[in-house]
Amino acid sequence: MKKFLALLMAIAMLLSATAMASEAITVGISVMKTGTSPDDGIFAEKGITMAVEEINAAGGINGRPIEIIVEDDQGTTEGAVNVVNKLINDGASFIIGPHRSASVSAVADILEANKLPYITAGTGVNLKQAVMDGLWNTLYFCKPLDSMQASIAATAVIDLFAPGKVGILYTSDAFGTGAMEVATEVFGNAGIEVQCESMNPDDKDVTGQILNFENGGCDAVLVWVHNNDMVVVARQTYELGFTTPILTSGATVLPQVIALMEEDWVDGWYAVTNYSRTSESEAVQSFRERFLERWEEEPEVMSASYYGAVYIMAEAMKNCEDPADSAQICAALENVDIQGVISRLRFHEGTHEFASEAFVCRMEGLNPIVEKAVDAG
Amino acid sequence: MLLRQIIQLSVSGIAMGFIYALVAIEYTLIWNSTGLLNFSHDKMIMLGAYIIAAVFFDKIGLPVYLCFVFSTVIMILVGFLLSNLVFIRLSKLPTIFSVMGTILIGQIIREAIRLWLGSTPYAIKGLMTGVYRMGNIAISKANVYIIVVAGLVLLALMLFINHTKIGKAMKCVNQNKNAAALMGIDVQRNIMITTAISLVVCLIIGFMLIPLYGVNLNMTSNISTKGFAAGAVGGFGYLPGCIVGGIIVGLIESISVLAIPSIYKDYVSFLVLIVVLLLKPQGILGKKA
Numbered sequence: 149m150k151k152f153l154a155l156l157m158a159i160a161m162l163l164s165a166t167a168m169a170s171e172a173i174t175v176g177i178s179v180m181k182t183g184t185s186p187d188d189g190i191f192a193e194k195g196i197t198m199a200v201e202e203i204n205a206a207g208g209i210n211g212r213p214i215e216i217i218v219e220d221d222q223g224t225t226e227g228a229v230n231v232v233n234k235l236i237n238d239g240a241s242f243i244i245g246p247h248r249s250a251s252v253s254a255v256a257d258i259l260e261a262n263k264l265p266y267i268t269a270g271t272g273v274n275l276k277q278a279v280m281d282g283l284w285n286t287l288y289f290c291k292p293l294d295s296m297q298a299s300i301a302a303t304a305v306i307d308l309f310a311p312g313k314v315g316i317l318y319t320s321d322a323f324g325t326g327a328m329e330v331a332t333e334v335f336g337n338a339g340i341e342v343q344c345e346s347m348n349p350d351d352k353d354v355t356g357q358i359l360n361f362e363n364g365g366c367d368a369v370l371v372w373v374h375n376n377d378m379v380v381v382a383r384q385t386y387e388l389g390f391t392t393p394i395l396t397s398g399a400t401v402l403p404q405v406i407a408l409m410e411e412d413w414v415d416g417w418y419a420v421t422n423y424s425r426t427s428e429s430e431a432v433q434s435f436r437e438r439f440l441e442r443w444e445e446e447p448e449v450m451s452a453s454y455y456g457a458v459y460i461m462a463e464a465m466k467n468c469e470d471p472a473d474s475a476q477i478c479a480a481l482e483n484v485d486i487q488g489v490i491s492r493l494r495f496h497e498g499t500h501e502f503a504s505e506a507f508v509c510r511m512e513g514l515n516p517i518v519e520k521a522v523d524a525g
Numbered sequence: 526m527l528l529r530q531i532i533q534l535s536v537s538g539i540a541m542g543f544i545y546a547l548v549a550i551e552y553t554l555i556w557n558s559t560g561l562l563n564f565s566h567d568k569m570i571m572l573g574a575y576i577i578a579a580v581f582f583d584k585i586g587l588p589v590y591l592c593f594v595f596s597t598v599i600m601i602l603v604g605f606l607l608s609n610l611v612f613i614r615l616s617k618l619p620t621i622f623s624v625m626g627t628i629l630i631g632q633i634i635r636e637a638i639r640l641w642l643g644s645t646p647y648a649i650k651g652l653m654t655g656v657y658r659m660g661n662i663a664i665s666k667a668n669v670y671i672i673v674v675a676g677l678v679l680l681a682l683m684l685f686i687n688h689t690k691i692g693k694a695m696k697c698v699n700q701n702k703n704a705a706a707l708m709g710i711d712v713q714r715n716i717m718i719t720t721a722i723s724l725v726v727c728l729i730i731g732f733m734l735i736p737l738y739g740v741n742l743n744m745t746s747n748i749s750t751k752g753f754a755a756g757a758v759g760g761f762g763y764l765p766g767c768i769v770g771g772i773i774v775g776l777i778e779s780i781s782v783l784a785i786p787s788i789y790k791d792y793v794s795f796l797v798l799i800v801v802l803l804l805k806p807q808g809i810l811g812k813k814a
């Protein structure tokens with residue numbers, strides 16, 4: 149009888165261990181599939197889905213598959229709070245997103261209280277400060293922060309154009325203002341005079357700002373605006389015959405932005421981006437091929453960034469005794485150092501950033517050509 | 526240099542002013558026929574642009590002029606449907622509910638477009654691109670087309686309303702629906718026609734916005750509120766007032782960047798609106814709504 153009971157127990161333990169090993173690890177995804185920038189969320193979801201499919205096909209995390217729960221946060225703070233609360237209730241061990249910096253700020257205290265790790269490509273300067281101040285210890289970044297990108301862009305303006313005076317055109321929100329402040333500081337340190345002009349998001353006319361740069365005698369202009377606004381700036385600078393050299397944020401090289409522009413508008417412009425389809429990097433080209441095969445469309449920076457976020461998470465989970473344990477994941481994230489698509493992805497203590505590389509591209513017509521890669525890490 | 530700046534800014538300001546004027550007229554048409562403040566027409570402008578650029582141009586591949594013709598038919602049908610299913614019913618509700626209803630209709634239209642046509646922007650490359658150059662002054666062809674087309678549409682609308690039987694019936698319905706019905710005017714049919722015309726105006730605005738901004742889910746943000754401001758500044762419910770209001774708002778916000786930081790440009794039109802409402806609530810041309 150005793151032998152029989154022992155056998156039963158052994159079988160039960162074996163079954164339990166097997167079940168544990170194959171039990172899916174729940175990962176919550178908060179993306180904006182509706183609202184003002186749904187294409188960002190949809191591209192992000194495609195990158196995440198592809199990465200999860202690849203990891204699961206390769207055997208998952210120590211034998212356990214990843215199961216994702218994707219929720220639409222609409223790109224709003226209320227939406228993000230609702231989504232994150234739902235994902236916590238659904239038992240997520242890790243959260244990817246939300247993307248908007250304001251949304252990240254809105255959910256940060258909730259996730260901090262639950263000690264739940266989350267990673268975002270939201271890159272507001274305020275987020276980095278909160279992490280550095282030790283307020284949000286479970287927040288991680290899979291994309292270089294705005295401050296880093298703006299600094300790279302400003303340095304590139306100095307290197308490329310050696311200007312005596314620089315114009316900065318930026319959107320009047322956190323994205324544009326944060327970059328403007330960083331770039332102004334870089335130019336100031338180099339003894340370069342700065343003229344700032346702003347545009348409101350979705351503004352349809354920037355004639356006044358462009359003419360102000362012309363009258364101000366700027367030798368180069370740094371443009372830091374959102375995707376659709378970049379189209380307006382490109383068209384109007386071209387139509388006004390504005391020939392001053394221009395370097396922009398990554399919006400110029402996005403396929404959905406390029407699709408709206410004409411060749412002459414941006415020919416000769418420069419842009420700083422984390423992802424360029426023309427990069428010769430093997431990681432970029434391999435990712436691009438797989439993405440094209442999976443989704444039949446060109447990937448962009450959001451898909452590349454969030455694809456990397458999944459691999460950062462997976463790498464950390466692999467090194468955990470229990471890959472679904474949030475505290476263990478947080479500890480393991482600090483040892484992550486892998487090659488991603490947009491950058492080498494290694495943990496930076498203090499700021500919780502993983503990516504630190506960017507490309508400076510020159511536009512040949514509508515074709516972004518990578519001039520150089522910059523590692524600000 | 527300053528003269529060049531003033532001329533350049535004036536042209537773009539007048540062009541945007543005509544767009545605002547058309548938006549204000551679209552408000553006015555629906556308001557006059559149903560007594561409804563339609564806050565969904567920015568989405569209807571977007572719908573028009575998507576039907577032309579995404580459906581007929583991109584998906585079906587028709588030439589632009591045919592895209593416009595077929596889109597006009599679609600928008601007229603949408604106008605008939607909207608008036609019967611929504612506007613006539615909403616106009617019978619208290620204002621707060623009817624306004625909320627129009628806002629929700631706008632959200633439904635937006636999300637339906639997103640689900641149907643996706644969130645990737647569309648464009649019609651080559652449409653109204655290029656510039657006219659006179660010395661060091663460059664005037665965008667798009668702005669010239671906007672001014673000419675919007676001017677013609679405004680003129681046609683005024684002639685239609687003042688000199689055709691249907692237009693005069695629209696004015697009667699505006700003044701007193703019961704009396705108009707007693708005089709044999711089919712009020713419901715009149716509202717349907719007005720809504721259809723309004724939707725065609727939305728289509729024209731959407732078409733003219735395509736070269737300025739492409740076709741995307743945010744292409745009409747701000748236009749609705751500025752069009753409303755234009756109508757109120759010029760004289761809400763009065764067509765010539767809408768034109769004057771539109772041009773004033775467009776010019777002031779464009780030229781304001783010469784004097785104030787460009788970040789405040791969008792607020793100038795609303796400041797003008799508040800000043801006009803305080804000094805002359807019925808609008809500059811003085812016609813009561």
